[in-house]
Amino acid sequence: MSNYIGQSIKRREDDRFITGKGKYTDDIVLPKMTHLAFVRSPYAHAKINSIDTKAALSHPGVVAVYTGEDCGNFGVPCGWQVNFKNGDTMKEPPHPLLAVGKAKHVGENVVAVIAETLQAARDAAELVEVDYEELPAVTNPNAAVQPGAPQVHDDIPNNVVFDFALGNPKEEVDAAIDGASHVTKLNFKNQRLAPNAIEPRSYIADYDVTVDKYTLYTSTQNPHLIRLLMCAFVLGLPEHKVRVISHDVGGGFGSKIYHYSEEALVTWASKQIGRPIKWTSDRSEAFLTDAHGRDYVTTAEMGFDNNGKIVAFRVHSEANLGAYLSTFSTACPTYLHATLAQGCYTTPLINIDVTATFTNTNPVDAYRGAGRPEMTYMIEHLMDTAALEMQIDPVELRKTNFIPAFDGVSQPGYQTQVALQYDSGNYHATLDRALEMVGYDQFRKDQEESRKNGKLLGIGFSTYIEACGIAPSAVVGSLGARAGLYESAHVRVQPTGSVSVFTGSHSHGQGHETSYAQFVADTLGIPMENVDIIHGDTNEVAFGMGTYGSRSLAVGGSAIMKSLDKILEKGAKIAAHKLEAAVEDLEYAEGKWTVKGTDKSIAFGDVSLTAYVPHDYPEGLEPGLDFSSFYDPTNFTYPFGTHIAIVEIDKDTGKVTLKRFIACDDVGNVINPMIVEGQIHGGVAQGVGQALLEGVDYDENGQMITGSFMDYAMPRADDFPFFETDRKVTPCPHNPLGVKGAGEAGAIGSTPAVANAVMDAISHLGGVKDIQMPITSERVWEAMNS
Amino acid sequence: MIIKGKYPIDASAQNVWNHLMDPEVLKRITPGISDLQPLDKDKYLAISKIKIGPVSGSFEGELELKDIKDETHATIVINQKSKIGNVSAEIKMQLNKLENTTEIEYKGEAKLTGKLAMMGQRIIGGVVSSLSKQFFKTLNNEINNTIR
Structure with a gap:
């Protein structure tokens, strides 16, 4: 137990x-x-x-x-x-x-x-x-803002929903880019995706x-x-x-x-x-x-000094929000996106500029990662591209720029240039472990050897960070959210000691019925079979903000912990009465209160029965053992990790084969490793899907031409090797379980690793500067043969 | 979607033109067509059944010939509706007189909607090209009275 x-x-x-x-x-x-x-x-x-x-x-x-x-x-x-x-x-x-x-x-x-x-x-x-x-219709967000473009809404000029900027003053960032000894610049589209639940x-x-x-x-x-x-x-x-x-x-994946x-x-x-x-x-x-994901047209530039230190990061994007504003559409290219522009690096100057546009397309909203995959793709794809351009090892370039480790307890959190304060991080640790797993030095030797034999092997890195556990209500409120983002929990101890937990989190594949029961049973010291998790009914659950943004355990789990604290506190009063001892003299372990230093104890079930049959009961104490709580987090949580992809490209056809995929993630404390690993696997599959296969396309008349599984390529099992995963643990310092969230990490970290691996494989052929996603055989072949 | 092509017919331009302007002939040789009823001068109601890759549908709508010139030039305007989507197209056709044959040259644009666009677009270029070839081959046979 x-x-x-x-x-x-x-x-x-x-x-x-x-x-x-x-x-x-x-x-x-x-x-x-x-x-x-x-x-x-x-x-x-x-x-x-x-x-x-x-x-x-x-x-x-x-x-x-x-x-x-x-x-x-x-x-x-x-x-x-x-x-x-x-x-x-x-x-x-x-x-x-x-x-x-x-x-x-x-x-x-x-x-x-x-x-x-x-x-x-x-x-x-x-x-x-x-x-x-x-x-006439317009589907491209960049085309939509040009003079004379078709007007989606008659009274909204140039189809602009809003323009937005975050970070340091633009003049300072511009000056730093101008003065940089090397600037890597990429123009790309982060393509539109269909969620396909x-x-x-x-x-x-x-x-x-x-x-x-x-x-x-x-x-x-x-x-x-x-x-x-x-x-x-x-x-x-x-x-x-x-x-x-x-x-x-x-x-759901957001949709x-x-x-x-x-x-x-x-x-x-x-x-x-x-x-x-x-x-x-x-x-x-x-x-x-179903609300689509992504769809940004972006110009991103990163300036470096002589030693490979980032001096500035500048981005302009047009974000396509579709024909109408879906519920969280406006937050995705702004506060869920620009706020991640620090990445894991000490970049001193950052400016993110986004114009959101209406087009004659289906609305776009959060899709597994919501703004963070797009930002991570920019940063991490720039890093590997810059490393190639400057002839620096991409691992060295990252290590030069990493924020040093901090635990958020004895060392303070890290204040970014883009509003957020990271809670705790140790970016070297996941990178070092991932390098060990992949056998980096040996790989570079193998790569050189394989090139001699006419094979194209490539390795790509992504050292991502993300913001989860959305979110402190006051913070998001000040940024324009029209709802709070706390969570509620109601824990009802039944008279005979079994427990019903009513949570505002919603499980649609995350396994809450298991992982929540695990930590509730542990906290109360009772068998897991005695704990039921109830969700998804407004008549049963008091209130809830639901599940997205990898928030369930960090926010919903914390709300449950608050109710469990209240239960143990009240239970101790009942136990003290029954044991004829002072509350301070009791300790709670393995499902019973014991008078310290004695063998006098009372079990959880006996206390709960007493609470509902209060014949011999503390004076003035209400009967029952049943508590509701609301938990509003004090900060986001910041999981991070290193993903490494190894690809092999067929010279004759351009076909990309993902040979190995290594993920070393740090999502804070872990309740159920198998569930976390499953989340990482699923996320990686989606992230690789974006890199190599998926993409919603509209023709020039605004007709969707990828409206079936024959036209929209979803990843399948045979597109993947078995993923090699491991974890490091840097606990979240500000929530009771020390958890950070794992739902989106795979989808956020993996995409740039794959794109970077493709570039690593073919860029030595000369002339190939970048390649657009999805990286199909056709695109690779064209890049190699142009 | 751009539709264009050329096809040689072993007959004089006059002969080819006459066949092309005869609704009874068109009804016989156009793939998938089941009825062609005159609505007006050079305007017909066409009913057809066509399968394009994963989608198949019964189409109904107007087919009009306009800008007829010199018995060598015409523009075909197609507006077909079906449960799987609509097709609208405007195709310019001309007959080029060559030494012993006539070359039919055509060029135009088609717009698709609905399932046709969602699922058919990927392969429709190939389908149109194969249906056109079938049409011209049958026309050639019809004129030269070879295999029926």
Whole structure:
């Protein structure tokens, strides 16, 4: 007992997942439930002249048909306000539930058709006649801001959502770049990605007229946030009348954080027709409408002195936010991105400048890493490119520039040039370990040898840092967040000593039911089987901000720890009474309170029973053993690590084979190593996917031409070697578990390592300065043969 | 998407032109087409069924000939709708008189929407080229009365 932390305990939830017994939204069938199908815009930009729904309405089985005119006053809000450099508020056009007047991207909802069966709804949707007048479209964020570009929103000039800058004064940074002895400059696109959760989005709304209450079943990462946004900002409903349930969710990667128009629409329409309504996205709709990730067009420059020390880092990007502002879209290219520009280095001068733009494309928002992968790619790709240009070993270049180790306890945190203060770090340690794992010296010899034999081997590095555990509410509030980012936890000790934990974190693949139970059982000294973790229902859980930004354990776990402290504190009072001793004389270990120096003790279960059957009980103490807590962190957490990729390139075809992938991460303390390793593996797979395979493309008319798994390349098992992983531990100094978060690290660290490895393999051929992602065989071949 | 190409037909330009302007012939030789009903002068309602890679659909819509000149030049305007997406195209065609043959030269642009664009675009260039070849080969056979 009492030693679950640090053990790779198999995930309890996997029993139901791998036997097909998970309870996903689409599995739910309610009595008298209807089905909804959307008519979506086939054009990227088109005036809607008229909509004829007569034929659809008379189709057998059709219950109702709605257009934008029917629910035109409701709009989906953005959750984060970013101001222009001059202080003006960002441009925030209405985001209607169904298009009104104009359709602004392919796939935008235009008409909702509700019928007795899904087939009837889909058949009737095809009978809706929409008279569109096609308008010119713009899809590239850089093209969108040019004079004369098509206007996505008629009243927003040059499609600019806002401009933004963070860091040191631009003149100082410009002067340092001008005076640098070497400047590495890259122009690139961080391409748009489709999140592709295995479970498509699914919503069921059920309005109950007898109590005037709504229930929304939704595949979301944050049920309370959905309820708050939908009730307060969209439909104007009191929250106590709305219950949001999100049982098992089959992956999100960010795409299920946001409040989508379809969610509000089914909820509103359920009251209109007085029956439950289900909508489940099909895969084509998911490609078109699940919020995408990335999509920046960037110029990044890094200046160095004679000794390879970074003197300044300067970036200008246009960030594509799509046709409308998704919930956290505005935070991604700004406060979740520019704030990471320090990397692990002592760069003294930094200026990050971003223009966010509207285009005739699907909205873009946070996707595994949210702004940090884009920044990490810039910094780490610049580092290896600079090393090649200056003929310095990339490892040496990093070591020259690393921030020295600091634990955040005896040494203070590290104040960056871009607002954040890092909590603790030891960047040399993960790099040294990763070098040992890869056998760096031997690799360089092998590489030289293999070149003689006509083979192209390359090694790429990435020493990343990221900011997790989002976030101190006051800090994000001052930066424009329209919500707090604390977490809640309610721990209920049942009379016989078993424990129900209600958490505002939401598990959609993270394994909370296991890892949370591990540290709760350890803290209370009781068997793990006696602990249940409950999440995903606004009627059961008091409140919650949900799961994203690698925040669950660091913020949600800390909230649980606060409740556990309260339970042990009250339990000690009960125990002291029963043992006829003073509280100060008791110690708690292995599930019992013992009077120090004696064998007199009372077990946790006896104390809990006493709390609920308080016959012999401390005077003035309330019965029960049941505590709620809210935890608002004092800082972000800053995991870091070193990723190394080794690739081999086929000279004749340009095919890139990932031969080895080494990851040494430091995510602070670890509760369940197997779960952390699984997160790293999954993240690396996604990061390598971006480097080599994935990319959403629109044609010049704004039609998505990568709308299926035949056109959008997802990584598969045979694209990977077995990952070699290890960890270092630098605990987080400011949360009770000392944890930092591991959900996004793999996706953030891996992408530049792979791109750098490709460049290392081919740059000696001469002429190849850079290569754009995804690094397909075609691109490599062209680079080698141009 | 740009559509262009050339194809030689073993016949005089006049003969080729006459065949191309005959809806009954077009109905017989155009791949996938099941009906071609005259709506107006040089304007037809076309109904066809075409499979493009992973997507197949029944198309219905107008087909119009305009800018007809010298019995050698014409522009074909296509507006076809289907459940899998719409196709609109404007293709200029001209007949070049060569020594013993006639070369049909065509050039234009097609726009696709919906599933056609999402899933078909990757391979549609190849499909269009193979359907065109089939069309011209059948036209050649039709004119020269060889294999039917």
